[in-house]
Amino acid sequence: MQIEMHGINKSFGGNAVLKDAGFVLADGEIHALMGENGAGKSTLMKILTGVYTRDAGIVKVDGNEVVYKNPQEAEAAGIVFIHQELNVVFDMTVEENMFLGKEIHNAFGFCDQKAMRAKTKEILDGLGVDINPQTVMSDLSVGQQQMIEIAKALMVDARVIIMDEPTAALSQKETAVLFEVARNLREKGVSIVYISHRMEEIFELCDRITVLRDGQYIGTKMIKDTDMNDIVKMMIGREIGERFPERDVTIGDxxxxxxxxxxxxxxxxxxxxxxxxxxxxxxxxxxxxxxxxxxxxxxxxxxxxxxxxxxxxxxxxxxxxxxxxxxxxxxxxxxxxxxxxxxxxxxxxxxxxxxxxxxxxxxxxxxxxxxxxxxxxxxxxxxxxxxxxxxxxxxxxxxxxxxxxxxxxxxxxxxxxxxxxxxxxxxxxxxxxxxxxxxxxxxxxxxxxxxxxxxxxxxxxxxxxxxxxxxxxxxxxxxxxxxxxxxxxxxxxx
The missing domain is CATH 3.40.50.300 (P-loop containing nucleotide triphosphate hydrolases)
Structure with missing residues (x-):
């Protein structure tokens, strides 16, 4: 799925959050969206997925201009936003979370538990994730909960998955699993928008980087053609110097x-x-x-x-x-x-x-x-x-x-x-x-x-x-x- 966003403007109560912002996503790529806190990254993605209505600008999906009225419309089109605050019901099982509002019914109108369990296992196995569908969500680690969110996206045949700070609460092992899943999805033609502040992750995982600053589009770079200092300068408009400032301290008692x-x-x-x-x-x-x-x-x-x-x-x-x-x-x-x-x-x-x-x-x-x-x-x-x-x-x-x-x-x-x-x-x-x-x-x-x-x-x-x-x-x-x-x-x- 190809997505083009051009000239996007959005204000809240007179405060211009996006000013002529843009973003272009290609088929089967992992594309980092970066910028300082408040740069407008999440707002831009919420406009794409119908959470917010744009004040001006054009959004095209596969060449056709679109205006999604809500996230459900975007999801039906194959675009899923996995937010930093996971959208799970903790006292329900994995399969119940997977099929919440999308239950499979048998000929008598009852929920077909067997079919839902089998489908859940099929998707999780496809991700290489070993989780029992009957496990209660609160018993899973944050990393496993993250995988369930990705599984939910694949269940609706997502062609674009937006991940907002997906590794913020993950261990190194869980992060490695997430990266492997992301790469496998890319191989299958799924595109991923990856929002993160962790530079090392961006350069390890992504194909391209788009930078926003103060709500404006600054530029897009291929990972292989840039480095951390270049991206930081794009993000904040200046050189940042040493990443960790020197400390000249006399340590006492x-x-x-x-x-x-x-x-x-x-x-x-x-x-x-x-x-x-x-x-x-x-x-x-x-x-x-x-x-x-x-x-x-x-x-x-x-x-x-x-x-x-x-x-x-x-x-x-x-x-x-x-x-x-x-x-x-x-x-x-x-x-x-x-x-x-x-x-x-x-x-x-x-x-x-x-x-x-x-x-x-x-x-x-x-x-x-x-x-x-x-x-x-x-x-x-x-x-x-x-x-x-x-x-x-x-x-x-x-x-x-x-x-x-x-x-x-x-x-x-x-x-x-x-x-x-x-x-x-x-x-x-x-x-x-x-x-x-x-x-x-x-x-x-x-x-x-x-x-x-x-x-x-x-x-x-x-x-x-x-x-x-x-x-x-x-x-x-x-x-x-x-x-x-x-x-x-x-x-x-x-």
Whole structure:
């Protein structure tokens, strides 16, 4: 299927999101659609699939101009959008999700369970995915759920599949399976639009790259004719320099020490230290227990044993409030669910963690609040209309900066970062890395959990690797490389 989009304009409430944007998709290719957060990538694809109506422009499918009124019309034409937030019903089985609204009925009008089960197995086998059709969706990993979404697309004979950040929550193994499936689909003539901020993935998987910037079409390149620096310049309009900024920090004394932290079968005997100005990278495969360990340190997990010491003194942490009182802050893995109040303003989000600082005897100091929020917006370069800008209307990178501002102003001694750049474009990532370095320079002890190996290798002074709930080893900066990290992450030894 060939798709052409030219001169696409779209505004929301006077805000022009797309301005003369375009995109051309060829038969049987994997085509990356890239741009900073807020560049208009998802909006362009939502116009293609009938979620939004374009204000101007032309959309052609196989040479014929089309206007899909809704996603169902686009799906009937063979174009399926797999969104970042998966559209699955978690308490239903795989086959029930596959046939929801598309049930096969027998001669008596009842659902033909046998036929649906057989069809589900046929499609999953065709993808090379070993999943029992009767498994409840909530029992599957995120990667397996992603495969079910692809299977649903193939069930309606999709000729174009749009994938929005498909590997954001996948392990390396699940990502490898997804890539193999994508390549097999390409061989069968299915075209894939691949939206991602992960440069390494784009250059490994895709055939071409189209870049949008500020809602406008910038250009299209063949993968073999370009490189990462070229694409970054197209995305942000300038050279970005070194991907991971240099950090000139004198590492001081131990700020936090964790001894024999355990929680049932989730993790066991976890011990480590982080010093002032040090960035401890925490790596491991999905499900290894990294997030759970950090959640326990922050006092948000029951039935935890072990000890935590802050600046040499034992800390009695039974709740996040206790953790904050000991000078621990935590930026959680999912900013939209746990990190932000999406329906509240930037001001309210920054203020919520700083009430003690901004109030006296229960009365808020409005001037101090306004000054603090203005400083956060200015220092972290948050792109917004002002302090009352609603968090849900910010790009992903700017949402993450709001979360950083919230915690930075608590002046933590220890800051735990769980996937700090997930879903964030490369320009915003560089800014977040600079913020991390600035905090380290002020003597904050940083614990950074990340699934992106280049990030772990580029930002860490020391790396702690977790395997199946246990610390499998530590790697100093001099020995930090992908092979050593993956060896420990998979249960090996160095």
């Amino acid at each position: 131990t700020v936090i020490e964790v001894k024999n932290l355990s929680c049932g079968k989730t993790f066991r005997d976890v011990s480590f230290k982080v010093r002032a100005g040090e960035v401890l990278g925490v790596s491991g495969l999905m499900g290894a227990g990294r997030t759970e360990i950090m959640t326990a340190i922050f006092g948000n997990m029951p039935n935890v044993t072990g000890e935590v010491f802050i600046e040499g003194k034992k800390a009695d942490i039974r709740s996040p409030w206790d953790a904050m009182n000991y000078g621990i802050g935590m930026i959680t893995e999912d900013r939209k669910i746990e990190g932000l109040m999406l329906d509240k303003s930037i001001r309210e989000n920054i203020t919520i963690a700083n009430l003690k600082r901004l109030s006296k005897n229960g009365v808020m100091n409005k001037k101090a609040e306004a000054d603090l929020v203005a400083e956060g917006i200015r220092e972290l370069h948050i792109k917004c209309t002002g302090s009352e800008h609603e968090a849900s209307n910010l790009s992903g990178g700017n949402q993450q900066k709001v979360v950083f501002a919230k915690w930075i102003f608590t002046e933590p001694k220890v800051l735990i970062l769980d996937e700090p750049t997930r879903g964030v474009d490369i320009g915003a990532k560089k800014e977040i890395y600079s913020i991390i370095n600035e905090l380290a320079a002020k003597g904050v002890a940083i614990i950074m959990v990340s699934s992106e190996l280049p990030e772990i290798l580029g930002m860490s002074d020391n790396i702690m690797v977790v395997h199946e709930g246990k610390v499998s080893g530590f790697i100093g900066k001099a020995d930090a490389n992908q092979m050593n990290v993956m060896t420990l992450a998979t249960g090996g030894t160095l």
